[in-house]
Amino acid sequence: MPADRLKVEVEGRSLELSNLDKVLYPEAGFTKGEVIDYYTRIAPVLLPHLADRPLTRIRYPNGVGGASFFEKNAPAATPAWVRTETLPAPGSSKGRETIDYVVADDLPTLVWLANLAALELHTPQWKIGDHPDMMVVDLDPGAPAALKQCCEVALLMRDRLAEDGIDSYPKTSGKKGMQLCCPIAGTQDSDLVSGYARRIAQELEKAHPKQIVSKMAKNLRPGKVFIDWSQNNAAKTTVAPYSLRAQAVPAVSTPLTWDEVEAGAAGKRPSTKPYTAGEVLNRVEKQGDLLAPLVEGGPELPES
Known part of the structure; x- marks a missing residue:
């Protein structure tokens, strides 16, 4: 050999x-x-x-x-x-x-x-043979907005989803943005899930027009956070939690606590630099899987 x-x-x-x-x-x-x-x-x-x-x-x-x-x-x-x-x-x-x-x-x-x-x-947001059992909202900052601004929007999104009884769990993308992952009942089709995510994104854009954009046009994004509701399309995928990313360092899509998101919104880590492979292994040793509730399922989304 x-x-x-x-x-x-x-x-x-x-x-x-x-x-x-x-x-x-x-x-x-x-x-x-x-x-x-x-x-x-x-x-x-x-x-x-x-x-x-x-x-x-x-x-x-x-x-x-x-x-x-x-x-x-x-x-x-x-x-x-x-x-x-x-x-x-x-x-x-x-x-x-x-x-x-x-x-x-x-x-x-x-x-x-x-x-x-x-x-x-x-x-994808679905298991083989099933409807989506997870809703993912991708928060994509348009420069000069960055992860700090994503953390600010994540808090707004968390509170709005909670009004509908939807729990959300944050993670970094491992690049410049972050995602909120929401366990849902695997009984509704992707069009309904995507439509709900879009409606919430539009609501938040209307309430916070200087921070948030819900339309995909890139010319609308500078200085704002694009809430990408389209991740819930049946043809789309999202980077898995704990996956490495192709960055200069071995950055990881890292689950966060809401306390960390609040710290990020205040300009502290994680908004300053990504977590790397070794750091994530240490985090898991201390915290376990912060996204474990995702595999347990959740409620149905309210229909418009």
Whole structure:
């Protein structure tokens, strides 16, 4: 076996890892081996958020500074033990009617994906065969607005959703914005969920026009936070909690407490710099999974 390859057993599955010393985050010197180590250690809190969801990956075979590609289909050399599901492909850019998705339900699959330099993991708001069981509101700042302003808007959104009995759980995107994730009953279709999110975004825009925009036109966004309600479309995905992001450092989409969001709105962390892989592992050791309630389900959304 070549010196840059290593055979390992992961929960009874045989995998061959390669190029473990390859640097995937040059500015931080973070290697593929460290990516695999991170995903292995974060798996107990990550896997419940991936379970039964078709997975879209963004792969960076030559690191975050090199070319990347989205991958929905299971690659040709997918091991037979990796779970795949053939599902309709709404909005496929390649005109496909179906896609053979990978479903990452276990640690061996997660390690296999990390070895393919699948740094970013994205999931839809629905499980296979079900209606959406989660509503996601994406908060996207238009410069010079930044994460601080997202935290301010997140607090407004939290309070408005609470009026309808909807709990919301914040996380950073791992880039410049953040998301609010809301567990809902898996009984309503994506059009209803998207329509509700849009209505709330428009309400908040009307009440706070200097801070918030609900329309997608980019020329309306400078200095404001765009509440992207469209994430709940059946064809859309959102970065999974605890996923790495392709930034200069190994930033992570990080679950937050509401106390931290209030601190961010006051200009303190997390609005100053992203949390990284090592920091997130430490946070989970102390706090557990702040997004655990998402897998327990929630109420139906009120219809307009």
